[in-house]
Amino acid sequence: MKIVMAAAECAPFAKAGGLADVIGALPRELTRLGHEVQVILPKYSLIHERYQKQFAWQEQYLFEFKGEQQYGVYEYEAHGVQFLFLENDAYFERDSIYGPDDAERYAFFSRAVLDFLLRSKKQPDVLHVHDWHTAVMPFLLKEDPQYSGLATHVKTVLTIHNLQFQGNFSKEVFLEQYGMDPGYFEEGHVEWRGQFNSLKTGIVYADKLTTVSPNYRNEILTENYGENLEGLLAERESDLLGILNGIDIDAYNPETDELIAQTFSADNLSGKRANKSAVQKRCGLPEQPDVPLLVMVSRLSGQKGIDVLEQVLPEFLEGDMQFVLLGSGEAQYEEFFQRLEVDYAGKVSVHLGFDEAFAHQLYAGADIFLMPSHFEPCGLSQLISMRYGTIPIANRTGGLRDTVDEYDEAAHSGTGFLSDFKQGVPFERALSKGLSFYYQPEHWNALVQNGMAKDWSWFRSAREYEKLYTSL
Structure with a gap:
């Protein structure tokens, strides 16, 4: 045709x-x-x-x-x-x-x-x-x-x-x-x-x-x-x-991606650890391999659930974790993240705007990707994240529901963790669950492998x- x-x-x-x-x-x-x-x-x-x-x-x-x-x-x-x-x-x-x-x-x-x-x-x-x-x-x-x-x-x-x-x-x-x-x-x-x-x-x-x-x-x-x-x-x-x-699996391929600090594969994840260190260094965060690194690459709008993060993130940042944002949008949300960076210096790094190469580095270096969207027609970030061994924590809506499977501890199946705003399952519960499994290598490795094994090609x-x- x-x-x-x-x-x-x-x-x-x-x-x-x-x-x-x-x-x-x-x-x-x-x-x-x-x-x-x-x-x-x-x-x-x-x-x-x-x-x-x-x-x-x-x-x-x-x-x-x-x-x-x-x-x-x-x-x-x-x-x-x-x-x-x-x-x-x-x-x-x-x-x-x-x-x-x-x-x-x-x-x-x-x-x-x-x-x-x-x-x-x-x-x-x-x-x-x-x-x-x-x-x-x-x-x-x-x-x-x-x-x-x-x-x-x-x-x-x-x-x-x-x-x-x-x-x-x-x-x-x-x-x-x-x-x-x-x-x-x-x-x-x-x-x-x-x-x-x-x-x-x-x-x-x-x-x-x-x-x-x-x-x-x-x-x-x-x-x-x-x-x-x-x-x-x-x-x-x-x-x-x-x-x-x-997604374009040639452009988003951790084994060949020239934009990241070190290539890696599901069989050899040492490069992922190197990418995490490179992100921490670039963002002025302590290079701590065992502290969970959470990222968000997003347009900053009401659709994307930034209001949810306003309620949730400060409490979690009191604990042992790091957060990096790349994105831009509505002034009120940009200001929230800028305040967060000041209030939690050494734990939060905010980058307003968009940088394609840096986005690749974040997908490759992060442990967890946040997507608390109120609605999401499809979403590509969760697909890219999984391709790079980064675990999505998302709201069960639109394409996020079609692509992120809740982790099953007994079966070692699933690719991420989900809130469900319509069913009263809050985002903080999904995030808490994800962070708890981060400290359990057997389960975390299963999550990483499950996500990287998915075929999200066109x-x-x-x-x-x-x-x-x-x-x-």
Whole structure:
């Protein structure tokens, strides 16, 4: 099949979150399965020069978008995947991926992608769009007559990576940016509570819908997690699938990772101890091999359960443990961690921002990874942690429930420890349990081995997407 993916992010070119990791890895696995895959992205000026130097100029096109607009097309091939970057300096010459005028920027991008596909000699079998940024494309494809030549052949899939972000804008945005008949808004096809809702539009019009884990798929059909769209999703339930994300096992491989202090394997964990020492040294913490090192690499938002850590961490830091944070986000949470670093000097090290190499070092050097998320569509950090022999302590929600198995002391089975906020199992209980097993080498080694033995590659997930595409 010929598959085209359109998205706002893609690792390693432009990344703000897990969406980028998916777009960077899934197409490669689909190519390995024998399919022809194109990935279409905005050509952000922030894409590193080492990649831009390798981009090959294709052509420039004029098309209608709020009058006459133009976009240039650049090509880059990697791992058998053809990446196409659409250039327009007015929209993508920025210091950040997202900004205040995103409604117009991604309306332009969506129109430009469809214009490009209309001109292509070989049209795709499947157009796979991701999150609200590109979710309007199935609607345009089916309702705008200029794309009728595409619509008769192309099937569409929309993946919801996080239902919380829906692309809600005014009615005027819909009329001005997309230039479609106001009747669609009045009849409710694209409207939600008086606003134009980009994601709802995709949910209504895409041929199939997916989310990034089976459990999150079930959760978003309920009032607690449905973000006010659970009724609509229930109407499309038969077309909604939960396909678990994977991770790039080449990029996250403790046996070959050049970003960590020393490589290691499940058969020889001495390198993991060396990584722990390197993290402690870098963070100005005492190099104590027998003190549990807890880490968190995360966006700092309410979703991630930072409010839980505000209640829990200070008490645990009174004991014998160390904690390192890498992340940034809401000011109140950044300030909490900064205060924690002052209050528990010598035990806490806080690094605001993001550093890919340092993140790898933390996964490799830590004993425990904290994920007290209130909801988590899939989560990648727990998968990466287990790959590096680091034990996740997480809340039983979304993809965390699908991927972290509670440790069974009798059977020596399981990969981590879980709270369950909905069932009244607090995070401090899970953390206490995890820390107690840390001091029992027989059990801790079983946990490490169990986690490292898991297969979180994209191959399994790609097979499920292949099956979905074939069904269309």
